[in-house]
Amino acid sequence: MNIFVAKLNFKTRKEDLEKAFSQYGQVASAKVITDRETGRSKGFGFVEMPNDDEANKAIAALNESELDGRTIVVKPGNAK
DNA sequence: GGTGAGCGA
Structure with missing residues (x-):
């Protein structure tokens, strides 16, 4: 499932998302735009x-x- | 070097 994560801290990296989501399940890949x-991070x-x-x-x-340190918004992204 | 709603090269 693709997951869209918004309002991230500008210093938050893809590895930060990966470890954050890996706490609740398996993470295939994480990407910060x-x-x-x-x-610079778009946030x-x-x-x-999987x-x-x-x-x-x-x-x-x-x-x-x-x-x-920032309240993030997590919701399903573009499903295929 | 900063901002703060939105969907990536």
Whole structure:
């Protein structure tokens, strides 16, 4: 399942998302959308989880939760 | 070097 994560801290990296989501389930890959020109974080990213059950509980647990000192928004991304 | 709603190269 693709998971959309928004309102991240600007210093939050993809590995931070990976370890955060891995606490509630298996994480296939995590990505933080950084500006390809400047390299600065856009403040949102995507997390891919193989298990949909773990993905749902990870969203429920991490949505509106505190990550790196900022309240983040976690919800399903572009499903395929 | 900073901002703060939104879906990536």
